[in-house]
Amino acid sequence: MGEAMVARQLNTTPQQKKRLRILLAKPGLDGHDKAAKVIALLLRDAGFEVLYTGLHRTIDEIVNTAIQEDVDVIGLSIYSGIHVPASEELLKKLKEEGADDITVIVGGQIPPRDVKKLKDLGVAAVFPVGTRFEEIIDFLRKVK
């Protein structure tokens, strides 16, 4: 193996790689933002770059922010029961904007029966209430 090759490999080690950028978002009118804030702090501690939209965002606003900020992942946090239609619209809008390379994950009050529904729509991972922190971090470390 030549020296150039070694250097390239070094460049792809986690320390050198561009940090994963994650947009945490609260779609709709739900005001329960404790989990979104907790996850933001957790992911920042784990070394990711985290942006948080704040409350009461429309899907269009979330998509626009994601594109402008060039994020790798969008995480929706939902406690109001709108996870299926909100995810569906988000994925559709991302596709329309040609931004469907962004990984979408969903967390919150998600009943077991809806986990498969969300994955079928194209949500990459679902983290219902009670998910262990490692599970979220492990998943995100494997993105890209």
Next chain:
Amino acid sequence: MPKKEIREEDLRKVVLESGIEVKPIYRPEDIKDLDYERDIGDPGEFPFTRGIHKFMYRYRPWTMRQYSGFGTPEDTNSRFKFLIEHGQNALNVAFDLPTQNGLDSDNPLAKWEVGRVGMAVDTLKDMEIAFDEIPIDKISTSLTINATAPIILAMYFVVAEKRGVDLKDIRATPQNDILKEFIGRGAWIFPVEPSVKLVCDIIEFCAKNAPKVYPVSVCGYHIRESGATPAQEIGYAFSIAETYIDKVLERGLKVDEFVPRFSFNFDIFGNMFEQIAKLRAARRLWARIIRDKYGAKNPESMKMKMIAGGGGAGLTFEQPENNIVRGAYYALVSALSGTQTMALCTFDEAYTIPSAKASLLALRTMQILMEETGVCDTVDPLAGSYYIEWLTNEMEKKIVGVMEEVEKWGGMMHAVEHGYVQSKIARQAYEMQKKIQSGEIVKVGVNKYRMEEEEREIELYDLDMNAVQRQIRRLKEVKNNRDNLKVKESLDELRKAIKRDENLMPYIMEAVRHYATVGEITQVLKDEYGVFKEPSIL
């Protein structure tokens, strides 16, 4: 061989969430400075540590008020009747998120959310249907509404008016605590200053026109749910209450003219003795603040009234039936704390809005406690316990410390505008969650006795899309049939009243009488006041 003696130093250390270290044994010397008359007093006597009524539950047990409301006003009306039929003696109305956020059911921003987490209300018509055949001259009704509280309370008043019930006889409690919405729960609309003005409009209006209404229920509850410690829950709630008092005093009212109708909403989960001491300490501190700082003369002003029971953050998604057991303990703790009203979270709340079965089970939980256990027989049975009295003292000191910190921040309005409280409790919530994940804080079924393959049979609430369509259709019909000129006039009058900085309640009631919608009235307020901009706190 002699047995090795176990020493206190060898035992595990216990520190409560509020930061108080607890010994394994308490003795008379731990409360040697306690003076019965000064610090505890008989029930119904200053400083009300033991309770605000002389005979408490022996004379009148707590009011049972399960939170309910979903779908259309018709759905909610039948759930109300179901609960009343089964022995519930008060109502606690849940509104959907569009109603809480001032959006009509046909607003594009409301799609997916109409009737989902509570009842949809667009116009007076909906409130007329929701309270059809409900004796609003007799029953007391809690309206869990904040940013749009002036509109919803105005509707409730007009429903009463149309049925010939005098406002003076109406017993209701709009939650109407916007400052806590900025900290937890998040159903705010307007900036902090006008939001607080609206809270005070209701307080002032009720003091003058609807004296049996509790115009504000200051919610430590949601602050605690968002990550505050029990001491912070009380401290922040009291700082919020003081903010409202100060603002109403500026309008020229006297403290004894409105503070008797203040009420509080507190949370119950975590260490049970800490919760009991928290609420005993809170009653004592409130009485002292109102008498000594505000110069109240009427003992009614000094009595801290509350609803307690909840405890949503104590419930778990895992092994949901365990929440039935938790609910029963929280109910016991609430009763031992001397609450006036109780509402329990249902065991399925980590999944869905409560099913009829779960609501009934919560009601039965309270009834079993009330009727079978003797908890109502003797007032404040824990009084005089070395531990409880010591802990009550320690909690009071902690609460005072929290209130002093808010003062240093420049008061509660400044603190929420800049996100100081939000930032502090978000970090605490994160630390707490880390401790749960590490097992340092035990949650049965979550980090201990966990079952990886468990059956979770929860009856989930399915939003009836036909009901949503019916709601939108009704809104259209009401708009077609009302006198639109009158609506416009009343909204114009409201706009002028905002510019003149008057109490807006009479103007909102007038608009409501003409079937102006929640969205239309909110829009006028938004035009004049603008909207809150969330501080960045992370």
